[in-house]
Amino acid sequence: MLCESRFIGSYTVFLPQYYKCSGCGELLLPKEASGIMEAREKELLEDLISNLPVKQFITAAEAAEILGITRQAFHKHQRIKKGFIYSAVIGGMRLYSKKSVQLFKEKKDGRFPLAVSTVKDEVEYVTVLLNSAASSSAGYPQGKDFSVGFDSSRYIFAYNQPTCSVQ
Structure with missing residues (x-):
């Protein structure tokens, strides 16, 4: 899924499981999604800084x-x-x-936008993650939509609860 950061731009994160409301399209993310997203952003930021x-x-x-x-x-x-x-x-x-x-x-804030990693790097990252997910997909529900939702700069989290009244 594609995420956005004001310092590193767009980047890809692989989340093996999340849910999308078929009525309104709002997304529900498992609690471990935050850690995965933050770790990926930190990894990319450190890589971009070290390449200056x-x-x-x-x-x-x-x-x-x-x-x-x-x-x-x-x-x-x-x-x-x-x-x-x-x-x-x-x-x-x-x-x-x-x-x-x-x-x-x-x-009082020294952070500034850094160059985004190349498309080739993102494709390699997604390919590696998809291959590892395919080999360890046991335990994840099948047939779910895949996407992500943001509320400003914070992530939206809900756990298996519908967020709209559309049935």
Whole structure:
């Protein structure tokens, strides 16, 4: 299924099971769908960040200097810990995107849109997942529609309960 992120663009996630109301088309996702979707988004984000040119990265000390704080304050900052500044481990050392640090200084959010992975990568990902699902499809109901629903930036979840009055 196709998902959307404001930072990585469109990406594909394989969900082996979900339900679609035949009346209104609203989707019902199992509770494990959130973990699958978040893991896929994190995987793609880390891959895109690590593919940025090395010369666009700076050390924590340089990032702290740009922000006007100590290195210790930089490492303890909750928004930085939560990923509001892009970072990657390069050569065994965590480095930070200079552009992300500068955006963080201006807006308190250093995240910016990254290039979307190629269609070829998405096709390979879906092919691998479909092959693995075909070999382990026991236990999943057959004949269900496959899609996903979003409520703003959060996922919609309901568990085997109709969400409309259409029968």
